[in-house]
Amino acid sequence: xxxxxxxxxxxxxxxxxxxxxxxxxxxxxxxxxxxxxxxxxxxxxxxxxxxxxxxxxxxxxxxxxxxxxxxxxxxxxxxxxxxxxxxxxxxxxxxxxxxxxxxxxxxxxxxxxxxxxxxxxxxxxxxxxxxxxxxxxxxxxxxxxxxxxxxxxxxxxxxxxxxxxxxxxxxxxxxxxxxxxxxxxxxxxxxxxxxxxxxxxxxxxxxxxxxxxxxxxxxxxxxxxxxxxxxxxxxxxxxxxxxxxxxxxxxxxxxxxxxxxxxxxxxxxxxxxxxxxxxxxxxxxxxxxxxxxxxxxxxxxxxxxxxxxxxxxxxxxxxxxxxx
Amino acid sequence: xxxxxxxxxxxxxxxxxxxxxxxxxxxxxxxxxxxxxxxxxxxxxxxxxxxxxxxxxxxxxxxxxxxxxxxxxxxxxxxxxxxxxxxxxxxxxxxxxxxxxxxxxxxxxxxxxxxxxxxxxxxxxxxxxxxxxxxxxxxxxxxxxxxxxxxxxxxxxxxxxxxxxxxxxxxxxxxxxxxxxxxxxxxxxxxxxxxxxxxxxxxxxxxxxxxxxxxxxxxxxxxxxxxxxxxxxxxxxxxxxxxxxxxxxxxxxxxxxxxxxxxxxxxxxxxxxxxxxxxxxxxxxxxxxxxxxxxxxxxx
Numbered sequence: 308x309x310x311x312x313x314x315x316x317x318x319x320x321x322x323x324x325x326x327x328x329x330x331x332x333x334x335x336x337x338x339x340x341x342x343x344x345x346x347x348x349x350x351x352x353x354x355x356x357x358x359x360x361x362x363x364x365x366x367x368x369x370x371x372x373x374x375x376x377x378x379x380x381x382x383x384x385x386x387x388x389x390x391x392x393x394x395x396x397x398x399x400x401x402x403x404x405x406x407x408x409x410x411x412x413x414x415x416x417x418x419x420x421x422x423x424x425x426x427x428x429x430x431x432x433x434x435x436x437x438x439x440x441x442x443x444x445x446x447x448x449x450x451x452x453x454x455x456x457x458x459x460x461x462x463x464x465x466x467x468x469x470x471x472x473x474x475x476x477x478x479x480x481x482x483x484x485x486x487x488x489x490x491x492x493x494x495x496x497x498x499x500x501x502x503x504x505x506x507x508x509x510x511x512x513x514x515x516x517x518x519x520x521x522x523x524x525x526x527x528x529x530x531x532x533x534x535x536x537x538x539x540x541x542x543x544x545x546x547x548x549x550x551x552x553x554x555x556x557x558x559x560x561x562x563x564x565x566x567x568x569x570x571x572x573x574x575x576x577x578x579x580x581x582x583x584x585x586x587x588x589x590x591x592x593x594x595x596x597x598x599x600x601x602x603x604x605x606x607x608x609x610x611x612x613x614x615x616x617x618x619x620x621x622x623x624x625x626x627x628x629x630x631x
Numbered sequence: 632x633x634x635x636x637x638x639x640x641x642x643x644x645x646x647x648x649x650x651x652x653x654x655x656x657x658x659x660x661x662x663x664x665x666x667x668x669x670x671x672x673x674x675x676x677x678x679x680x681x682x683x684x685x686x687x688x689x690x691x692x693x694x695x696x697x698x699x700x701x702x703x704x705x706x707x708x709x710x711x712x713x714x715x716x717x718x719x720x721x722x723x724x725x726x727x728x729x730x731x732x733x734x735x736x737x738x739x740x741x742x743x744x745x746x747x748x749x750x751x752x753x754x755x756x757x758x759x760x761x762x763x764x765x766x767x768x769x770x771x772x773x774x775x776x777x778x779x780x781x782x783x784x785x786x787x788x789x790x791x792x793x794x795x796x797x798x799x800x801x802x803x804x805x806x807x808x809x810x811x812x813x814x815x816x817x818x819x820x821x822x823x824x825x826x827x828x829x830x831x832x833x834x835x836x837x838x839x840x841x842x843x844x845x846x847x848x849x850x851x852x853x854x855x856x857x858x859x860x861x862x863x864x865x866x867x868x869x870x871x872x873x874x875x876x877x878x879x880x881x882x883x884x885x886x887x888x889x890x891x892x893x894x895x896x897x898x899x900x901x902x903x904x905x906x907x908x909x910x911x912x913x914x915x916x917x918x919x920x921x922x923x924x925x926x927x928x929x930x931x
Binding site: 359361373374375381409 | 742750755758760761762766770811
């Protein structure tokens with residue numbers, strides 16, 4: 308059972324804690340912010356290491372290029388802004404000066420997804436995973452809760468690669484714990500019905516980010532109806548953990564991908580690319596179907612766009628009908 | 632300022648002439664690329680690689696080297712030629728420019744050829760990277776000093792960061808973000824040098840999108856501004872000496888150059904921006920360079 312009583316914490320808070328830890332562990336870590344220190348949770352780092360914090364002003368293109376220069380020199384820069392601006396506005400600078408140069412700049416894209424809420428479509432990044440994963444050399448990580456966000460931030464500081472970290476704004480459920488394993492590039496099985504019930508799973512639900520909580524709730528509901536789902540946290544979209552995913556899908560023969568992102572180019576697409584080449588499997592996609600978001604409460608937007616528990620349940624039932 | 636010895640000037644002139652010949656030869660072999668810009672910047676590159684820069688061609692990654700960032704990557708043939716003549720790699724390798732498998736990519740790639748510092752081509756992103764390098768160096772310099780308040784931070788950074796820019800790339804927004812950043816942070820260990828040749832692909836810079844008054848724009852952003860003739864070695868070296876003395880501001884050297892300098896048919900002609908000579912034309916151009924426009928009899 309998922310403990311729904313735990314308090315909600317914003318995933319971005321984990322980034323803020325992770326920055327301080329990374330800064331303590333390595334003096335090469337520097338943080339750049341484009342006039343969004345507090346809302347990207349860089350405040351604690353700024354206070355702890357003022358000489359290693361650089362205020363860039365509202366200039367995301369320059370932030371990317373200055374970070375490339377800092378990394379070129381030998382620093383480990385984290386650049387903090389909203390994902391619609393970074394990597395949204397500065398994509399070409401990231402491509403040429405960070406990815407092609409293969410420099411270990413960490414791009415922290417905040418306020419991803421419709422769960423940004425009232426700010427509306429301009430500030431709800433739904434394309435950032437696609438934009439980042441098409442670039443060679445770049446690692447793409449989407450933590451599912453604040454604890455994982457902290458671990459991902461600390462791990463990114465050490466991987467010596469250009470890395471995109473995606474964070475959401477709204478307070479959300481904690482679904483991992485301190486002891487949960489985390490390694491960039493390795494997916495984790497969050498719910499494993501065959502382990503608990505001894506019965507095989509009917510469907511693999513593979514997701515990333517805060518929607519994994521909805522995926523777990525949907526799996527519990529479905530279990531009551533006798534439909535067992537294996538739920539996989541594929542926090543690293545690139546490089547995708549092909550082994551874990553193929554092992555699961557081989558057992559279940561059906562997939563539902565779950566992400567708060569456009570269907571085009573996101574985690575679901577990444578999984579489909581893997582399966583089509585290795586293990587063609589019916590798949591349903593939870594995410595944004597070629598729409599922009601709009602203003603509203605986070606939970607109502609998630610429901611409206613079909614990314615709530617109900618939407619996931621419907622998708623699982625639909626994909627099961629397609630199983631041969 | 633110490634004036635350059637006439638013998639040194641003579642030596643640099645000959646070197647620049649050899650680099651111009653290499654540029655023509657490599658562009659003809661490549662069959663595509665840019666001609667006017669590289670020829671126009673041959674004197675500046677010669678002054679840097681053969682007089683100004685603290686560098687070691689046999690150890691391109693030496694930590695104490697001056698960093699030379701080329702922002703307008705499309706003029707890279709002049710950098711490749713200068714590097715080859717300085718001993719970074721064999722001069723014959725220049726003829727592999729733009730060919731499959733070559734380290735000399737059409738636009739420079741840092742990971743392909745040691746000594747390039749950055750990857751460039753898309754305009755407007757060089758100064759930001761130079762700012763990052765200069766800022767990082769200054770962070771470490773001040774962190775190492777037990778009493779940073781006793782000396783200027785700039786004085787503690789032994790090596791400098793130089794960034795070469797085209798004039799037309801000043802039409803890019805990213806560039807001005809970086810100008811603002813360097814001014815705010817008083818990056819005195821950073822020197823930008825603008826190849827002010829007034830041409831771009833679609834015509835004259837002042838017709839396409841006016842840049843003047845360029846000097847006043849930089850001054851407004853808290854930069855030291857120096858204007859020089861980009862073909863006068865004494866002026867190039869003198870300006871760099873002045874940037875080394877500046878302790879509280881970044882410096883921009885606006886180097887007025889003649890696009891296509893050295894080949895009369897190409898000089899001042901914007902249509903040569905993105906065009907390369909045909910083999911017959913190249914023969915004539917190389918002869919003009921070898922004989923210093925008929926002044927000496929050195930044409931084989």
